[in-house]
Amino acid sequence: MNMMISARKKLVVIGNGMAGMRTVEEILQRAPDMFDITVFGAEPQVNYDRIMLSPLLAGEKSFEQIVLNSLEWYAAHGIELIAGDAVVEIDRGSRVVTAASGTMRHYDILLLATGSNPIVLPLPGVGREGVMTFRSAADVDMMLALAGPGRSAVVIGGGLLGLEAAHGLNLRGMAVSVVHLMPTLMERQLDASAAHLLERSLTQRGMAIYTSANTASLDGADDTGPVNAVTLKDGRRIKADLVVMAVGIRPNTSLAKASGIDCDRGILVDGGMCTSDPAVYAVGECIEHDKACYGLVAPIWDMAKVAADHMTGAARRGFVPVATGTRLKVSGVEMFSAGAFMGDETTDDIVLRDAARGVYKRLVLRDDRLVGVVCFGDTRDAGWYFQLLKEERPLGELRGTMIFGPVSSAADPNEALACLADGAEICGCNGVKKGTICAAIAAHGLRSVDDVRARTKASASCGSCTGLVEGLLKISLGAAFSETAVKPMCKCTSHGHDEVRRRIKGGILKTIPDVMQALEWHTPDGCASCRPALNFYLLAAWPGEYVDDAQSRFVNERMHANIQKDGTYSVIPRMWGGTTTAAELRAIADVVDRFNIPTVKITGGQRVDMLGVRKEDLRAVWRDLNAAGLVSGHAYGKALRTVKTCVGSEWCRFGVQDSTAMGVALEKATWGSWHPHKVKLAVSGCPRNCAEATIKDFGVVATEAGWDLHVGGNGGIKVRATELLCKVTTEAEVMEYACAFLQLYRMEARYLERTAPWIERMGLKYVQEKIVDNAELRRSLFEDFLYAQSFAQVDPWAEEASCASRGLKYDAMAEMV
Amino acid sequence: MDGMNNAKNFIDVGGLDDIPPLGARVVATALGDIAIFRTGGGEVFALRDQCPHKQGPLSQGIVHGNAVTCPLHGWTISLETGEAQGLDSGCTPRFAVKTEAGRVFLALP
Ligand code: SRM
Numbered sequence: 001m002n003m004m005i006s007a008r009k010k011l012v013v014i015g016n017g018m019a020g021m022r023t024v025e026e027i028l029q030r031a032p033d034m035f036d037i038t039v040f041g042a043e044p045q046v047n048y049d050r051i052m053l054s055p056l057l058a059g060e061k062s063f064e065q066i067v068l069n070s071l072e073w074y075a076a077h078g079i080e081l082i083a084g085d086a087v088v089e090i091d092r093g094s095r096v097v098t099a100a101s102g103t104m105r106h107y108d109i110l111l112l113a114t115g116s117n118p119i120v121l122p123l124p125g126v127g128r129e130g131v132m133t134f135r136s137a138a139d140v141d142m143m144l145a146l147a148g149p150g151r152s153a154v155v156i157g158g159g160l161l162g163l164e165a166a167h168g169l170n171l172r173g174m175a176v177s178v179v180h181l182m183p184t185l186m187e188r189q190l191d192a193s194a195a196h197l198l199e200r201s202l203t204q205r206g207m208a209i210y211t212s213a214n215t216a217s218l219d220g221a222d223d224t225g226p227v228n229a230v231t232l233k234d235g236r237r238i239k240a241d242l243v244v245m246a247v248g249i250r251p252n253t254s255l256a257k258a259s260g261i262d263c264d265r266g267i268l269v270d271g272g273m274c275t276s277d278p279a280v281y282a283v284g285e286c287i288e289h290d291k292a293c294y295g296l297v298a299p300i301w302d303m304a305k306v307a308a309d310h311m312t313g314a315a316r317r318g319f320v321p322v323a324t325g326t327r328l329k330v331s332g333v334e335m336f337s338a339g340a341f342m343g344d345e346t347t348d349d350i351v352l353r354d355a356a357r358g359v360y361k362r363l364v365l366r367d368d369r370l371v372g373v374v375c376f377g378d379t380r381d382a383g384w385y386f387q388l389l390k391e392e393r394p395l396g397e398l399r400g401t402m403i404f405g406p407v408s409s410a411a412d413p414n415e416a417l418a419c420l421a422d423g424a425e426i427c428g429c430n431g432v433k434k435g436t437i438c439a440a441i442a443a444h445g446l447r448s449v450d451d452v453r454a455r456t457k458a459s460a461s462c463g464s465c466t467g468l469v470e471g472l473l474k475i476s477l478g479a480a481f482s483e484t485a486v487k488p489m490c491k492c493t494s495h496g497h498d499e500v501r502r503r504i505k506g507g508i509l510k511t512i513p514d515v516m517q518a519l520e521w522h523t524p525d526g527c528a529s530c531r532p533a534l535n536f537y538l539l540a541a542w543p544g545e546y547v548d549d550a551q552s553r554f555v556n557e558r559m560h561a562n563i564q565k566d567g568t569y570s571v572i573p574r575m576w577g578g579t580t581t582a583a584e585l586r587a588i589a590d591v592v593d594r595f596n597i598p599t600v601k602i603t604g605g606q607r608v609d610m611l612g613v614r615k616e617d618l619r620a621v622w623r624d625l626n627a628a629g630l631v632s633g634h635a636y637g638k639a640l641r642t643v644k645t646c647v648g649s650e651w652c653r654f655g656v657q658d659s660t661a662m663g664v665a666l667e668k669a670t671w672g673s674w675h676p677h678k679v680k681l682a683v684s685g686c687p688r689n690c691a692e693a694t695i696k697d698f699g700v701v702a703t704e705a706g707w708d709l710h711v712g713g714n715g716g717i718k719v720r721a722t723e724l725l726c727k728v729t730t731e732a733e734v735m736e737y738a739c740a741f742l743q744l745y746r747m748e749a750r751y752l753e754r755t756a757p758w759i760e761r762m763g764l765k766y767v768q769e770k771i772v773d774n775a776e777l778r779r780s781l782f783e784d785f786l787y788a789q790s791f792a793q794v795d796p797w798a799e800e801a802s803c804a805s806r807g808l809k810y811d812a813m814a815e816m817v
Numbered sequence: 818m819d820g821m822n823n824a825k826n827f828i829d830v831g832g833l834d835d836i837p838p839l840g841a842r843v844v845a846t847a848l849g850d851i852a853i854f855r856t857g858g859g860e861v862f863a864l865r866d867q868c869p870h871k872q873g874p875l876s877q878g879i880v881h882g883n884a885v886t887c888p889l890h891g892w893t894i895s896l897e898t899g900e901a902q903g904l905d906s907g908c909t910p911r912f913a914v915k916t917e918a919g920r921v922f923l924a925l926p
């Protein structure tokens with residue numbers, strides 16, 4: 001037992017989670033020297049953002065990114081952290097707690113923050129391996145150990161948590177089914193209309209949704225084996241390598257109960273967060289206050305403030321529950337609900353439904369006040385509605401137009417933000433108001449979202465308000481924000497890439513000198529960094545019109561071959577989808593002999609590389625290869641490189657689609673296209689994915705039902721696996737989506753930005769909105785791509801080999817020997 | 818530069834038009850390849866076609882201002898002095914070159 005005598009009071013916290021640690025932070029703010037603090041945590045980790053377990057599961061965040069308090073933080077504040085050791089006993093008489101390991105600590109004040117436990121339904125087979133809940137980092141580890149493309153998952157429970165689990169597992173490539181007892185999804189947050197839109201949108205992502213479905217048993221091969229299926233009460237059976245139970249939570253009161261503290265559903269607390277024992281406080285999901293329990297962080301942050309006030313004696317105000325809003329963290333699904341969204345006979349509804357766009361909004365009014373709101377598909381105005389709801393303000397004239405948002409015709413989203421009152425909440429998780437953020441920006445000279453996050457905690461939890469914080473920075477700093485935020489293309493200009501691209505289109509600038517003139521370049525003819533970028537931007541903006549500037553191309557693109565370290569070149573002909581013929585191989589063999597080419601190698605891109613070709617032989621090499629029908633593989637270009645394929649259903653015993661033919665078709669359609677960086681495609685014939693499609697810029701994986709389309713992968717120094725764009729059924733769709741995606745990338749990414757960093761910058765959702773959700777835009781991008789291709793599909797080797805004057809660049813100008 | 822041109826044996830190596838603006842061509846000599854550069858401003862310079870870094874062929878680089886960026890690892894070399902710019906250091910030999918009536922003349926030491 002720790003018997004050290006200290007002038008400070010001893011605070012022991014049980015539960016190293018979000019509520020407990022937030023309360024400690026609040027205490028440190030009020031009275032940093034009042035307590036010696038010890039924290040017991042049953043989990044082995046430091047305090048992390050539990051909300052972010054969903055993005056962690058989906059692969060959108062790493063564990064490091066969701067840590068809230070690092071070990072250094074505990075050390076810096078002199079807090080003793082005993083992690084991985086659950087408290088098993090509280091002796092309130094002697095004020096000592098004992099942990100499982102036998103470790104004891106004395107307390108003057110005890111804080112219980114034990115959270116809640118997921119409910120586990122007592123179904124037959126629930127103890128099988130592969131059945132788990134979704135509450136902790138350990139649960140996510142367990143899911144990831146069993147997750148993987150081609151495997152199946154069943155999520156029991158179609159509420160917030162269940163759907164986030166389903167979404168994450170779906171992104172991990174699993175076939176996911178959701179089994180939900182009620183007739184509609186998320187019935188505690190959504191009305192039937194919004195729930196149907198949600199169901200449709202999840203189905204489009206490839207999930208199978210079973211509503212009004214009751215689980216009967218979790219089955220395995222034998223009595224004790226791991227789970228392999230879920231049987232429903234109506235007899236249906238669903239394959240399952242993994243079952244996640246997400247049917248609700250129950251306040252974790254066992255320790256408090258055992259030590260005689262008053263509990264009902266939760267640990268009973270008064271308005272000051274004090275339990276029936278005046279030396280024991282409690283906060284978070286484990287408590288019950290005024291007959292209510294809580295399962296979201298917003299009210300928990302309020303509890304932390306109130307508890308800290310009372311424990312330090314800083315203030316005596318009581319906990320007042322406020323309305324909370326809910327958002328679903330499923331990328332690409334916009335959903336918000338708050339208040340009494342179901343309505344009853346005393347309420348009126350205002351409803352907006354735009355089925356084609358998948359937008360639905362419902363405002364529930366009682367006596368001229370907003371009491372409930374549901375937004376689906378478009379949540380830009382959710383913050384404003386939520387504010388009206390919390391203020392309980394009489395609506396008056398607003399009633400007529402409010403369904404359209406705060407500024408019905410605002411083309412500029414920042415205008416809507418500017419209209420918000422200072423008291424309007426921007427960050428729901430942390431309860432940060434617009435006024436607080438603007439004041440912090442002004443007082444501390446904040447410049448970036450990270451600055452604001454560090455100062456105010458706004459956007460530091462679930463992150464869904466990052467755009468709003470950015471908007472407030474823009475409004476507060478005006479031009480200074482864009483200036484500090486935008487990096488110039490290079491030292492020749494003060495403009496950033498995006499601005500240059502915009503001005504090229506908007507100002508109808510059609511040559512490099514035009515651009516440099518109009519945008520006031522600082523140098524006479526740019527540099528090796530901006531000229532290739534401008535050449536590409538002009539080529540992409542004006543297909544068929546712009547005349548390529550060879551002198552603004554890197555050597556490889558100018559020579560149509562890859563320069564090697566000794567000044568010779570390598571030559572790689574195209575092999576469509578990695579296929580070749582005896583005649584092609586014979587022609588390659590002849591060329592190698594004829595020109596004494598020292599090395600022949602199979603590349604990592606499924607084709608043949610001839611290395612060590614002398615510059616002056618290049619044209620003759622190409623002429624001979626062309627004669628056998630071989631064309632340039634663009635292995636040197638910021639261009640379409642390869643489309644790798646596997647053998648697929650033509651030969652492979654597992655193949656479900658003809659991946660080779662699909663790959664050849666894609667390569668035939670896309671070769672010759674220029675891009676901001678190199679672009680690689682791949683097509684696999686089944687989820688075993690032998691063509692490594694999930695580390696390509698655009699990867700296609702065949703399934704029984706059609707094709708999964710993946711985007712934004714690459715190898716290289718920082719390997720990045722793709723994210724699932726969507727699932728489609730026909731070859732024609734694969735083609736349309738692929739070309740539309742490439743066109744969007746060509747038109748919007750910055751030069752030398754590969755698809756992976758581009759998508760990380762814009763967000764997958766942005767790409768999905770343009771390519772998946774908006775069929776009209778997709779078709780027009782597809783057509784634009786085909787139009788540009790009608791000029792781009794010219795074999796550069798044939799051109800160079802046949803054109804006498806241009807070939808001059810391969811020969812010496814004169815010989816003086 | 819003028820001093821270098823005096824009393825040299827200039828040889829006609831081709832037409833100015835044979836070199837693209839902002840580009841280069843090489844002349845093969847007993848001393849190795851010599852790169853003749855033509856800038857945007859119409860000036861002509863001659864350097865040994867070897868980067869001081871790892872012998873990259875400077876004639877294949879991108880010409881901008883009075884400098885060329887090497888195609889292999891991106892060093893920038895001054896066409897006037899042959900010196901590497903910025904933080905890099907190294908120098909490549911220069912040769913006397915001039916244009917007259919649309920012809921390019923090179924002098925070897
Ligand atoms: C020839 C080849 C290696 C081989 O013998 O297998 C190769 C050779 C080069 N790769 Fe590669 N890469 C080759 C397949 C790959 C692959 C495998 C693939 O495509 O499936 C990858 C990983 C996939 C990917 O791209 O993400 C690959 C990832 C890279 C990267 C890293 C890219 C990234 O985004 O991080 C670079 C560096 C770069 O482009 O900036 C690179 C750069 C290069 C350069 C261009 C380096 C250079 O600047 O000189 C090499 C050119 C050699 C030459 O002169 O021919 N190479 N390179 C392969 C040609 C494939 C083809 O048929 O066109």
Ligand SMILES: Cc1cc2nc3c(=O)[nH]c(=O)nc-3n(C[C@H](O)[C@H](O)[C@H](O)COP(=O)(O)OP(=O)(O)OC[C@H]3O[C@@H](n4cnc5c(N)ncnc54)[C@H](O)[C@@H]3O)c2cc1C
Pocket residue numbers: 014015016017018019020040041042043050051052053054085086087088113114115116134135136161164252255283284285286294295296297298300327329429462
């Ligand atoms: C996947 C997921 C997504 C979520 N998304 C959202 C969201 O978008 N928005 C939102 O507002 N909320 C969300 N939540 C809810 C939110 O995470 C919780 O409301 C919040 O974490 C509750 O905080 P807490 O401290 O009460 O409990 P917890 O964070 O669970 O902390 C309790 C801690 O106490 C420990 N503990 C328990 N008993 C003992 C003991 N005897 N000894 C020592 N330690 C013990 C537990 O191991 C745990 O670490 C989500 C939750 C999950 C699981």
Ligand code: SF4
Pocket residue numbers: 646647648649652653654655656659684685686687688689690691
């Ligand atoms: S990915 Fe599938 S179809 Fe293709 S080779 Fe591998 S196992 Fe066969």
Ligand code: FES
Pocket residue numbers: 868869870871872873887888889890891892
């Ligand atoms: S050889 Fe020129 S930069 Fe390396």
